[in-house]
Structures are given as C-alpha cells and as structure tokens.
Amino acid sequence: MKAYLFPGQGTQFLGMGKDLYKNSHLAKKLFQLSDEVLGFRITSVMFEGSIDTLKNTKYTQLAIYIYSVIKAKTLNNFEPDMVAGHSLGEFSALAAINVFSFEDGLKLVNQRASIMQDICELTHGGMAVVFGLKDSIIEDVCKNDHGVIVPSNYNSPEQLVISGEIQALRRVCFYLKKIGAKRIFILPVHGAFHSPIMEPVQKKFQKIVNKIYFKDSKYPIYQNVTALPVVKSYDIKKNLVKQLTYPVKWKQSIKNMMDHGAVSFTEIGPGNILQGLIKKIKKLYLKKI
Structure with a gap:
C-alpha cells in the first residue's frame, strides 16, 4: 500500500516552486490564485525573496503549504492508500486529498500562522x-x-x-x-508550538475552522493528535484544532501506517526531511518484528 507524507515548517528553500510555475499550466494557475486569495505576492517571496524573509512564520507556512499541495496536484497518478502530514503538513495533506479546497486551506494556514505569530510575540x-x-x-x-x-x-x-x-x-x-x-x-523558532502556551489561540482558531467546509476523506489520514486513521470531517476538524496544543505523534503515525499495510512512503513537499525519519522508524520497527 502507498502512503504519501507532507512535511512541516523548516523545509523551505529560496526559489521554491519556480520550476513548477514555469513547467505546469495547473501549477501556474494555482500560484496566481494564491496571490489573489492572500492579497499579496507570496510567489515573489517564494521565487525571489530573501531567505530571511522566507524564514518568517507568516511566509514559511504559506510557502510550504502552497508548494506541497501544488506538487501533489501536478503529480501523475496521485492515488494514495493513506496520507499523513507533519504539523503544518497536515493542512497540505488535507488539501491534496480534497477534504477542503486549495483556497480554503490557504485561508486556514494564513490565519493559523497569523495567530501563532501573535501569541509568540506575547510569550x-x-x-x-x-x-x-x-x-x-x-x-x-x-x-x-x-x-x-x-x-x-x-x-x-x-x-x-x-x-x-x-x-x-x-x-x-x-x-x-x-x-x-x-x-x-x-530550534530557530520564537514560539512553543504544540504546547499549552498555544492555548490562548485555540478558541480563535476553532472559530476560523468552523467557517470552512470540510468533506469526509476518501483516504484515511493519520492525524498528529491521535496517530490513528481518520476519515470523518468532524473528527478531522477537532484534531486540527487540538494540534495547536497537543504533541505531534509522528513515529506512532508511521508505525500505525506500517501496521495497516503501508510499504512505500512518498514525501511530497520541499526537501526530504521526512525520509530520514522514516528510515529510523522502519529500522527500529522491523528489528522488533
């Protein structure tokens, strides 16, 4: 069975998405849509901005989401048996499998990054x-x-x-x-993500999530909060909100995916940071069985 994985913050690089923009009509359309929805040229930040600007949480999360989802949507034969996303990558995974639209995911990530930035400045x-x-x-x-x-x-x-x-x-x-x-x-971050320090923004994010239309998933997504497969939109929403203050159970998610038949793991996003983690998880898991 095939599993597709989506990375989180920290995988960004300067010029990310430029090749996709040049070589795919669909990618170009989605990049242009991103600029329209956000009201500023995120493409300029991704393609030509400085690495310091790209490191800013406000831009980093958007850039990784946009790049990852566009990469998935321009792949030939994207038919996963299961998916998972690491932290921010969960939003990319959900957009890639059409639980919510590309535009709605963009709004979610943008507002999530904004409220996270606000709490980081206060704590x-x-x-x-x-x-x-x-x-x-x-x-x-x-x-x-x-x-x-x-x-x-x-x-x-x-x-x-x-x-x-x-x-x-x-x-x-x-x-x-x-x-x-x-x-x-x-880590070079200015916030305590996935901890109780994020609690003050949880209710605010819940209201944002409630405004977005979620569909039940065609494919099981192994969410960070539970490490278990989820398909119902209600549960997906609930876990996305909890993710702000709960730990990311990544190794537990990968082990459960393997238990449920995953043989190949394809990473979709900038870089291949998750592949290194997968090798270590597989090594320990296979040793035990």
Whole structure:
C-alpha cells in the first residue's frame, strides 16, 4: 500500500516552486490564485525573496503549504492508500486529498500562522530537539520541572522535540545533557508550538475552522493528535484544532501506517526531511518484528 507524507515548517528553500510555475499550466494557475486569495505576492517571496524573509512564520507556512499541495496536484497518478502530514503538513495533506479546497486551506494556514505569530510575540517560548534518550526519561524530566515544558514532536526513535517557556527549556536541556542526551539542538523558532502556551489561540482558531467546509476523506489520514486513521470531517476538524496544543505523534503515525499495510512512503513537499525519519522508524520497527 502507498502512503504519501507532507512535511512541516523548516523545509523551505529560496526559489521554491519556480520550476513548477514555469513547467505546469495547473501549477501556474494555482500560484496566481494564491496571490489573489492572500492579497499579496507570496510567489515573489517564494521565487525571489530573501531567505530571511522566507524564514518568517507568516511566509514559511504559506510557502510550504502552497508548494506541497501544488506538487501533489501536478503529480501523475496521485492515488494514495493513506496520507499523513507533519504539523503544518497536515493542512497540505488535507488539501491534496480534497477534504477542503486549495483556497480554503490557504485561508486556514494564513490565519493559523497569523495567530501563532501573535501569541509568540506575547510569550517567551522555544523548542529544542533532544537526541539519544528514551521518551519516558524526557517525559519525566519535563513533568518534574516547575515551568511549562512538554514533549511536542515524537519524530523518531532517536529524536524527541520539547517545547515550552524559555527558562524551563534551558533548565530541562541542561539536565538532559547532564544525564546522557547525545545532542540537543535549540530550534530557530520564537514560539512553543504544540504546547499549552498555544492555548490562548485555540478558541480563535476553532472559530476560523468552523467557517470552512470540510468533506469526509476518501483516504484515511493519520492525524498528529491521535496517530490513528481518520476519515470523518468532524473528527478531522477537532484534531486540527487540538494540534495547536497537543504533541505531534509522528513515529506512532508511521508505525500505525506500517501496521495497516503501508510499504512505500512518498514525501511530497520541499526537501526530504521526512525520509530520514522514516528510515529510523522502519529500522527500529522491523528489528522488533
């Protein structure tokens, strides 16, 4: 069975989408539609802007969504048996399988990025990738800290991202290094995504989601919040809103997809960051069986 995966923030690159624009009539039409819907030239940011501008959350999320969905829609024989998207990639996956329209997904991502940016400016949060410690150890250390700090991305058997208040993040990272973490990398973001710090924007995003028409999915989507296959529009909406404060259960999603018959995993989006995670997940999973 074929699984298609869509990446999240951090996979952007300068000039992304330019080749698609030049070589596909459909791609060109969708890029132009993006500029119209947003009311500014996101294509200029993607094709010719500076890398610093593209790193801005407001533009990054839009650029990755647009690129990924257009890439999927211009593929020959895009007929997945199942799909999944990493964080922001969940929106790309849902548009690619027509749960909502390309334009509605664009509006969702734009407003999501905006409210996330707003909360980031009001709070002092951050994220860090921890390598080489068991999930249970990291979970316990976060739980025992007196600040707001939680596991936020279960990326692979060797990699767990934590998210929270800056001071709590520093304390926990220092302690994790002390007790044996192989490496800790502070992510270049200015927010504590997928953590309780995002709670103030959840109701606002719920209202935004409620205005968008969602269809039941033709293909099961393994959503970040549950790591389980979902097809009903009501459940998809609910999980999208929860995603703001819940951890991304990526390795659990991939394992469940494999359990349900996935043999090939095709990444659709800029870069191939998810392929590296898949290799590590497969390696551990196949070793156990």
